[in-house]
Amino acid sequence: MSVDQAAVRRIARLARIAVTDAEVPHLQDEINAILAFIEDLSAVDVEGVEPMTSVIPLKLPMREDVVTDGEIEPLILANAPLTEDGFFLVPKVVE
C-alpha cells in the first residue's frame, strides 16, 4: 500500500500536525518508504492467531473505587502555558 498527497494531508490533519505544501511530497516519500518496509507482513499466515494484548500473563489489578488524589490545583496548572482563575486557557470554542 502507498499514500498519495491527499492522504498525507488527511493523516496530518488526523494527527493534528500542521504541514506546509513544501513538506508534503517529502513526507509522502518517507511514509511510503516505511509502508514498503512493512508491506511483507501482509504475506504472513496469521490465520487463527490471537493478537497479543499483554506480553506477560497479568490480570489487570483492581483497587477500591475511592478518591486517592486531588486538591493539587496549583501543581496541575504549574506547567500550563496560559491559565486564568484556575483554568487552562484555550481559544474560544463555542460562539
Place this chain on the structure above:
Amino acid sequence: MNDLTALTLAEARDALKSKSISSVDITRAHLDAIERAKGLNAFVAVTAEKALTMAKASDARIAKGEAGPLEGLPIGIKDLYATLGVHTQACSHILDGFKPPYESTVTSQLWRDGAVMLGKLNMDEFAMGSSNETSYYGPVASPWLPPNWSADKARAALGGDKRGLLTPGGSSGGSASAVAARLCLAATASDTGGSIRQPAAFTGTTGIKPTYGRCSRYGMVAFASSLDQAGPIARTVRDAAIMLRSMAGYDAKDSTCVNSPVPDYEAAVGRSVKGLTIGIPREYRLDGMSGEIEALWGRGAEWLRAAGAKVVDVSLPNTRHALPAYYIVAPAEASSNLARYDGVRYGLREPGGDITELYENTRARGFGAEVRRRLMIGTYVLSAGYYDAYYVRAQKIRTLIKRDFETVFADGVDAILTPATPSPAFGIGEKGSADPVEMYLNDVFTVTVNMAGLPGLVAPAGLSAEGLPLGLQLIGRPFDEETLFAIGETIEQSAGRSKLPDAWWA
C-alpha cells in the same frame, strides 16, 4: 586515590563503605569531569547544587552507619524520567520548560537507596532514534575516536557540528556516552526497541532491558507503552546488576508492573554457567552480515563452551517479521501516547486562530521530523479501514514471535546468544538522512526482545579491527535476569576489559 571517576560503581561503593573516600569528593570529581566534557553534549541539565546537597546527606548517613545500597554514588538520569522540579523533556521542544511536580518511581527508588543525581542526560527525542541525532538539544558524541582520527581533529569537530564523530547510539545516547566517558558511575536508560542495548554495544558499556513489568513505568515519558521498559547502562555487568536491583520492583501506580520479589542480582554475577544451555538462533545470521560480527558471535559461543555451557543451534522462524511489525506497533502506540501534547496543559504553545489550529501549530513546531513522521505512520495504521490490516495483524505477528521464544525455552534453552548490532558505531550525519528505514535496521537484533517482553543484556565483547567496541546480546526467560548477569559476566571476563578511551575531549 587520584581519579575518582575511574572507579566502577562497585569499587566506589566499597571505597565509600570503608570511608576511604567521601561522597562529596567523588561527586565533585564527576561534576568537574562533566564541566570539562561539555563538548560531548551528554548532559542537557546539570544539577550540581542538588548533587552536592545529596552527597553531603549521604556522607552523614554513612557516618551514622545508615548507608543504603547506592549510598553516595553519583549517577546520571535519562531526560525521560520525571524528576521533581528538574528539567524533564525527553529532549523534545514540545515539553519546553516542563518541570514535573512529581518523581518517577524508578528514580525515587534510586534516591531511596542513597544515589546522588548529577543531572539529566541527552537522548533521541521521545526515545525515537538510534543515534541520538533526533534530540532537540543536538547530537551526542561518543568518547570513542573515529578510526584514524587524531585527538586534535576530534576536538575541532566537537566544537563544530560534530559530523564524522561517532554516535554513541540511541536513544539512550547521553547515558551511554556519559558512562563510557566516566562522567557518571552509571545511568538510567530506557528501551523500546533497543535503546539501552544498542548504545551499550556502541560504547563498550553494559546495558540491560529487563523483562516487561520488572520496573515501574510511572513517571517515565511514554513512547510505546507495551514495549517501554526501564534499565541501566553501566561500565560493568556487576554495576548493571547493582543498579537494576534498586530500579526494579512493584509499584501500584503502574498496572503492568509485576508484584514479585526483586532478587539480589549482584549475587548472580560470578555464578558458574556450567551446565547451562545456550541457544544460537540461525535466523540472526543475516545476509550480508559483516564477517567481523559473525566472528565475534562465534567467539562468544566459544567462551561459553569453554566455561562449561552447552551451545546448541535453535530456530526463531518469525525473527524477520519483528522489525516491520515493530514499526506498526510502536508508532501506533506513540500516536496515542503523544496526543497529550496539545499546547494547553504543559510545554510549548504556538498560537492559532481556533483550537485545532492551536494544536496543529504547536505540534508542528514542537515535534522534530522523526517524531512527526512516526506519529503520522501511527495515525495511519490506526485509522478507519487500516486498523485490521496493519495494527491487528502486527499484534498477531507479535504472538508468533513470542511463541518462537517460548518453544526454544521449553526445549531446555536457558539463554540465547546473538550479536547486539549489525555493525560497530557509525558517524554522526552518516545514516538515515535519505531513507528513515536505514536507521531502523540498527535494531534488527534487539527489537524481537521488546516484542516478546523478554529480558535482554548487552555485554562488552571486545573491539573491532578498527578499535571500536562491539557487544553481544543475551536473551533470557521472563524474569530470569539473574542468568543473564551470570552469563554476561562470563563474556565480559572472557573478552577482557577493554580500556575506555582517554579524555581527549577535556
